[in-house]
Amino acid sequence: MFHRLRQLLVDDYGALKRKLARRLGSQDVASEVLHEAWLRLDRLDSTKAGIAVRNPPGYLYGVAMNVAADRLRQDRRWLDKIEIEAICRRAADDLNPARIVEARSELMALTRALEALPPLRRAIFIASRIEELPHRAIAERHAISVRAVDRELKAALAHFGAILDKKAMPRRGPRPQDVP
Numbered sequence: 039m040f041h042r043l044r045q046l047l048v049d050d051y052g053a054l055k056r057k058l059a060r061r062l063g064s065q066d067v068a069s070e071v072l073h074e075a076w077l078r079l080d081r082l083d084s085t086k087a088g089i090a091v092r093n094p095p096g097y098l099y100g101v102a103m104n105v106a107a108d109r110l111r112q113d114r115r116w117l118d119k120i121e122i123e124a125i126c127r128r129a130a131d132d133l134n135p136a137r138i139v140e141a142r143s144e145l146m147a148l149t150r151a152l153e154a155l156p157p158l159r160r161a162i163f164i165a166s167r168i169e170e171l172p173h174r175a176i177a178e179r180h181a182i183s184v185r186a187v188d189r190e191l192k193a194a195l196a197h198f199g200a201i202l203d204k205k206a207m208p209r210r211g212p213r214p215q216d217v218p
Contacts, residue, residue, distance in 0.1 A: 043079050046094050046095065054072060055068045055069060056068075058071055058106070061103075061106075062106055075098070078105060148202070151197060159194050160194075161180065162191060163194040166191055173188065
């Protein structure tokens with residue numbers, strides 16, 4: 039019986055590959071699934087010689103879809119292993135005593151730099167970067183223009199950059215909204 043299924047796979051290979059490619063989203067994956075299905079049919083031939091299949095094309099498609107599902111589960115396991123390894127590497131880097139000392143030093147420098155800002159500039163920086171408020175809301179809160187919020191943030195970032203000996207601080211947080 040499985041010999042006939044393998045022959046059906048050979049005879050209908052093109053049509054089955056197109057059908058699987060539409061379902062799986064890739065010609066290459068469909069091809070690999072069909073090759074694995076061939077091997078699986080070969081293994082089944084030796085273990086279940088007396089089975090009768092009523093719908094050979096449907097059975098063949100089912101075997102191929104089972105192979106695809108098994109591949110997906112296996113790929114997820116590998117992805118999980120890769121993610122775990124990356125987390126372990128990151129954790130090892132984070133636990134590096136030199137990095138801990140450097141991070142604490144930078145945090146203390148940032149805290150001093152934040153405290154050194156004028157009160158309005160500090161409030162605007164905190165509202166933008168910590169509270170993640172849009173510039174328009176910050177401007178309304180402090181009764182100033184959006185342009186003034188932009189200037190104060192730019193000055194705060196320049197201040198932090200100078201304190202940390204960096205040429206430019208990366209811009210993070212909400213973008214200013216267009217002023218009508």
